[in-house]
Amino acid sequence: MPEGHTIHRHAATHRRLLTGHPLSVSSPQGRFGDGAAVLDGRRLERVEAWGKHEWLWFEGDAVLHVHLGLFGRWRTYPAGPPPEPRGQVRVRLHGPLGTTDLSGPTACELGDPVDRDAVVARLGPDPLRPDADPERFLDTIARSRRAIGLLLMDQSVVAGVGNVYRAEALFVNGIWPLRTGRELGDDERLALWDTVVRQLRAGVRSGRIVTVDRSEQPSAAGRGARGKATYVYKREHCWRCGTPIARWDLAGRWCYACPSCQPA
DNA sequence: ATACCATGAACAG
């Protein structure tokens, strides 16, 4: 399931496999309105990701906006699609080099560049984008009385961080989630930004969220072995110190932290 | 067959 690293990986795949070609566009599930008919046969010009959003720019200023939400997924078939689509397929994009099927998205809308800009205007900097502006993130949280655990999940503060990276980024910096943005030190704010950049990039590279440092992996976890993925997220005990993990509902999402490594 | 759960977010009030 998708945080920002997943979306950037999908964008890269779509870029590589689908851009530059006229695509067959269909909606096997039939729930894409007239979008499929409008896009069918158009050339895909470029693909862009920002946080958890993806835009596919087709010729003629037709822009497909996709947000996977909690359940959405892309299934890509470089060798050609299976005869029967798997599950409920909202959109199928088919080109000479491959096919990709979208199911379960929170958003799948056809618009134009202005619509795209309107979405971007609501988003904070994306740590994965080269044009990201860390100062926006730092200034916003430096002024905020809201808990840093809420700020990291707020896509208008930083785009692409979800529940797993929230938990892990706070952990590696020893920050209790309920401390407010303004009461953090400048060094802590900067370190948090650096951490989400590093963790998200690692996620793009590997396709998994693995935040536990190699030096803290069990020695048996060599090549191929999965090793430990997280320090606190969905864990019973802290991977670093063994203290029972605190877990509570924070604005409707589970929040995980180590009471010992992340003192309040 | 059914229940429950999840890495998300918009909307109402």
Place this chain on the structure above:
DNA sequence: TGTTCCTGGTATC
């Protein structure tokens, strides 16, 4: 703050 919408994998009857 609570409700609603997406889907599908796993657990439970």
